Amino acid sequence: MPVLTWDIFCSVVDNYGDIGVCWRLARQLSGDLGQTVRLWVDDLSSFQRIRSELDASRDMQMLQGVEVRHWNTPFDDVEPAAVVVEGFGVRLPDNYIVAMTACKRAPVWINLEHISAEPWVDGYHALPSPHPKLPLTKHFFFPGYTAATGGLLIERDLVAARDAFQADADAQTAFLRALGVLPADSEALCISLFCYDNAALDELVSAWSTGETSILCLIPPGAALTGMSTILGTPLASGGRVVHGRLTALAIPFLDVDDYDRLLWACDVNFVRGEDSFVRAQLAACPLVWQAYVQAENTHLAKQAAFVDRYLENLDAAAADALRALHDCWNRQSAGVGEAWAAFIAARVAAAVHAKAWADRLAGGGNLANKLAEFCMNQLK
Ligand code: TRH
Numbered sequence: 214m215p216v217l218t219w220d221i222f223c224s225v226v227d228n229y230g231d232i233g234v235c236w237r238l239a240r241q242l243s244g245d246l247g248q249t250v251r252l253w254v255d256d257l258s259s260f261q262r263i264r265s266e267l268d269a270s271r272d273m274q275m276l277q278g279v280e281v282r283h284w285n286t287p288f289d290d291v292e293p294a295a296v297v298v299e300g301f302g303v304r305l306p307d308n309y310i311v312a313m314t315a316c317k318r319a320p321v322w323i324n325l326e327h328i329s330a331e332p333w334v335d336g337y338h339a340l341p342s343p344h345p346k347l348p349l350t351k352h353f354f355f356p357g358y359t360a361a362t363g364g365l366l367i368e369r370d371l372v373a374a375r376d377a378f379q380a381d382a383d384a385q386t387a388f389l390r391a392l393g394v395l396p397a398d399s400e401a402l403c404i405s406l407f408c409y410d411n412a413a414l415d416e417l418v419s420a421w422s423t424g425e426t427s428i429l430c431l432i433p434p435g436a437a438l439t440g441m442s443t444i445l446g447t448p449l450a451s452g453g454r455v456v457h458g459r460l461t462a463l464a465i466p467f468l469d470v471d472d473y474d475r476l477l478w479a480c481d482v483n484f485v486r487g488e489d490s491f492v493r494a495q496l497a498a499c500p501l502v503w504q505a506y507v508q509a510e511n512t513h514l515a516k517q518a519a520f521v522d523r524y525l526e527n528l529d530a531a532a533a534d535a536l537r538a539l540h541d542c543w544n545r546q547s548a549g550v551g552e553a554w555a556a557f558i559a560a561r562v563a564a565a566v567h568a569k570a571w572a573d574r575l576a577g578g579g580n581l582a583n584k585l586a587e588f589c590m591n592q593l594k
Contacts, residue, residue, distance in 0.1 A: 215590060218249045218294035222284065224303040225256035230506075232260045233470060233489035235300045236279075237366045238325070241582040243278040245369040248586065251294065253284040263470045296589045298323045299351075314347050321589045322349055328356040328365075328488055330520040335361035339588065354588070356492075356581055358523055363588075364579025365492055371474075372576050375497065378478050385479045392431065392465045392476075393452050401429035401461065402558075405480045406437045407490055408504045412546040414440045420551035422458030426558055431465045431476065437484070438464055481565075484543075495524075498572035500557075500564040502539055517544045528567045532560035 219242055223235035232254060242248040254260050257269040260281075268274060272283040288306035293313045297320045299305055313320050324342075338355040354363045378384055389403075408414070418441065421428040432438045434451065441462050442449045449455060449464040456462075468476060473490070477483050477497035485494040486504040494501040503520065505513035521540050525533040535556035542550035557564065 214246055214586060216247055216249060217296055217586075217589065217593070219251065219296045219298065220294040221250065221252045221298040221300065222303050222305055223252065223254045223300045224284070225254070225259045226301070228487065229259060229263055230487040230489045231300055232256070233263060234325070234366070236260065236264065236470070237368075237489065238298070238582060238585075239279045240277050241366060241368055242586065246582060246586050249294075250278075251280045251282055253282045255284040255286075257281075257283055262467060263473075265469055293320050295593065296321045296323065298325055298585075300325050301327060310347070310349070313349055318593070319349055321592045322351040323354050323585065323589070324351055325585075326353055326355045328492065329516055330358055330523045331516060332519070335359055338362045352588070352592075354585060358575075358578070360579060362579065363584050364581045365496070365575055366581045367496060367576060371496060375474075375478050378475060379498070388472075388475050389479055393454065393463055394429065394431070398429045398461065398463075401427035402482065403480045404428060404430045404482045404484065405476050406430050406432045406441070406484045407435070408437045408440075408484050408486050408543075409507065410436045410440060411504060411543065413543055413548075413550040415444050416548060416551045417543075417554060418444045418457070418460065420554045421460040424459055424555065424558065426459065428460045430460060430462050431480065432462060433465055433467050435467075482561075495568075495575060496572055498569045500536075500561065500568045502536075502543055504543055514544060524571060527570075529560075529563055531556070532563040532567065535560045536564060 221235055221239050223232055225231050235252060239250045239252040243250045257267065261267045261269040264276065267276060267281065272285070274281050288308055290308055290312065293309060293316055297305070297313065302324055313322070334355045334357045337353060338357065338361060340353050342351045342353065344350065356363050356365055421430065432441055432449070438449055445455050445457055445462060447455045449462065451464050451466045454461060454463045474493055477494050477499065480499060483494040483497060483499055483501045484504070485491045485501055487506045491503050503517065505517040507513055517540060521537055525536060535553060538549065538553035539557050542553050
């Protein structure tokens with residue numbers, strides 16, 4: 214594959230998904246495809262949270278083959294790359310756009326969109342959008358689940374690394390021990406909980422505390438931990454644990470992205486949110502419960518339902534009904550989540566087999582970094 218230069222622009226709107234996705238793309242283009250990548254990030258502190266070796270005070274540094282640049286305002290004049298990617302519709306600096314028009318060959322300009330399982334994505338992926346005034350054309354690039362979309366970010370050795378870890382009980386035990394999991398916890402169903410503020414958490418915690426299955430819930434800092442602390446009446450901080458009936462809640466540190474992957478691989482069930490943790494949980498080959506990023510007019514509910522429809526295809530009715538109800542209550546933050554959890558527990562073996570089949574299907578489908586690179590090279594022909 215020819216080597217192109219890439220500028221990826223990431224503005225951290227909130228939380229960690231924007232930088233999580235942009236970092237993953239940058240690293241894969243560089244590491245797996247040998248591309249020359251600059252990643253411009255406006256908030257290096259958020260980036261540092263998911264990659265602790267990053268120095269948030271430096272304007273320029275190399276990280277795993279990627280040149281990481283602080284996106285300052287005003288933006289210094291630089292020579293644009295051959296491919297320019299704006300993460301999630303971020304507005305590029307005006308002087309950078311002007312510089313793009315001055316290039317001998319106009320850069321390929323990509324807007325990397327959010328993932329959605331909704332069927333309309335097939336028709337919008339890769340559509341051009343000519344600039345109203347300048348001789349530049351932007352293309353929309355949609356991640357997704359069908360051959361007509363851009364696929365998913367899946368690193369070349371992800372599946373092998375995951376399978377090796379999941380086949381290695383000692384590695385999993387050592388990993389979990391370092392997070393504060395005790396030998397006595399080994400009989401419990403292990404859950405990771407990463408979510409937004411969620412009014413349904415109270416009922417879910419009550420179901421976990423009073424159910425027949427022992428639960429060990431690992432909770433990174435954030436809304437989930439705040440919610441759990443309030444419900445259990447004990448402020449939890451990293452390393453802290455509270456036992457409440459059949460539930461043991463354990464606060465864990467915020468992990469580097471690659472360790473977060475290992476956490477997802479090591480747990481029996483993963484509660485995830487937003488975009489990047491959601492995709493990683495699908496690739497972890499374990500059952501997941503997704504809380505979509507809340508949007509105006511409840512558009513996230515349509516997004517969530519479209520995913521569930523796709524995800525549950527070919528799953529037996531009892532397990533599918535349980536997972537649908539769980540997602541529905543969790544995203545509507547409504548009553549019924551306890552009952553849905555009990556139904557999920559009854560169907561969890563089928564759900565686990567299905568999660569593995571789903572991950573295999575994704576791994577055999579389109580790979581976003583490769584598809585994007587091929588698309589851009591074709592544009593430059
Ligand atoms: O954090 P999120 O809610 O992020 C986003 C943003 O809100 C964004 O604006 C919005 O557009 C998008 O959601 C839909 O959820 P997400 O996408 O799952 O990103 C979390 C990232 O944090 C992901 O890359 C995994 C990483 N992470 C760690 O590295 N370590 C951890 O311990 C945890 C819990 C997460």
